[in-house]
Amino acid sequence: MAGGAGNKRFSRIEAVRGGIKTLAAALAVFLLAVGFAACGGGGDSAGSTSASSGSQGESSGGSTSTQSEAKSGSEGQAGKEDRSRGSETNGEAAEFKPKHHSDTGGGSAQFKVKGGDNSVQEFGEEAEPQEFNAAATALHDFLDARAEGNWAAACDYMSKTVIESFEKLAAQAEQIEDKSCAGILEKLTNPAAKAAMKAEAAKANVGSLRVEGDRSFVIYTGIKGTVLAMPMANEEGKWKVASLAGTPLS
Numbered sequence: 001m002a003g004g005a006g007n008k009r010f011s012r013i014e015a016v017r018g019g020i021k022t023l024a025a026a027l028a029v030f031l032l033a034v035g036f037a038a039c040g041g042g043g044d045s046a047g048s049t050s051a052s053s054g055s056q057g058e059s060s061g062g063s064t065s066t067q068s069e070a071k072s073g074s075e076g077q078a079g080k081e082d083r084s085r086g087s088e089t090n091g092e093a094a095e096f097k098p099k100h101h102s103d104t105g106g107g108s109a110q111f112k113v114k115g116g117d118n119s120v121q122e123f124g125e126e127a128e129p130q131e132f133n134a135a136a137t138a139l140h141d142f143l144d145a146r147a148e149g150n151w152a153a154a155c156d157y158m159s160k161t162v163i164e165s166f167e168k169l170a171a172q173a174e175q176i177e178d179k180s181c182a183g184i185l186e187k188l189t190n191p192a193a194k195a196a197m198k199a200e201a202a203k204a205n206v207g208s209l210r211v212e213g214d215r216s217f218v219i220y221t222g223i224k225g226t227v228l229a230m231p232m233a234n235e236e237g238k239w240k241v242a243s244l245a246g247t248p249l250s
Contacts, residue, residue, distance in 0.1 A: 013119050093182075096153035101140045101204075103220075105132065108208035111219050111227050113250055120229045120249060121219065124212030135232050135239040136206040139218050142241045147201035149194070151182035159233040159240040199223055215242075222246065 108121040127135070142157035155163060163181045170176060170184040178184075189197075200222060208219040214234035222228050228246030232239045 013123060092150050093152035093156055096141075096145050096148065096150045096156075098137070098141050099144050101136070103136050103206040105129075106207050108210055108219055110207060111249060116250075120210065120217050121208075123210040123217055124215075125210065127209035127211045127216065131211065131239075132206070132209045135209045135216060135218050136220075138232065138239045139206065139220070139230055139241060140201070140204065143197070143201040143204060146185075146189075147194075147197040149186075149189075151186045151189075154185060155181035157241055159242040160235055161233065162242055162244075196223075204228075218246075219249065220246065226250070 107126050112118045112121050138157050142154055145151075145153035145157065158166075158181065166181050166184055167179055170179045173179075176184070176187070203223050204220050206218055206220040209232075210217045210219065216232045216234070216239065218230045218232055220228055220230070227249045229249050230246045231242040233242045234240075
């Protein structure tokens, strides 16, 4: 009984952390499309450049985040060079201007579901205000950069683990010239999702940050009041998003 409950809680947390699996699935679709075009299948190469990124479902919103660190983007040496977080694909990361957001906070108790799986809502401990603001800022900046199509800036807010997995998977596609995080993120994002991403970036309202060590979950409401959780990773004192999308909790 206790073991079953523990396993259920574990699997819910792992499901929320499943950003890399989502990424792998999206990239697999993309690679299939690229491979099909490269093999001469149907000549419709234009339509094969945008597989949907599994990043629907979050809504960026507001955080008390005034903390906007100047993005260190390196000058764009556009091309195939392998660039990690903090660098630019098209010289755009430094152009991203973080926005101010206001979150209501209130803690995770407001998101608990009676009789439901509240493993994320009860994960670790509620964060202190300063840490809450820092993580909320990272989430909002990621969603804002993505909504603007500034892929290099969006990658600045993604965890190193996600970026490395991103680039390893992309390396399997010989047809892709730009194998950087920003280059692949752009290819994976369906242009038709632009309006939805902008709505997400405008609506998200962070209510809680549950922390345990260098891992955490930001719990926030998105479009139409959907409650979502975004896994976060603390890297050298800075919170980074550890998934491409928030996972619905209700």
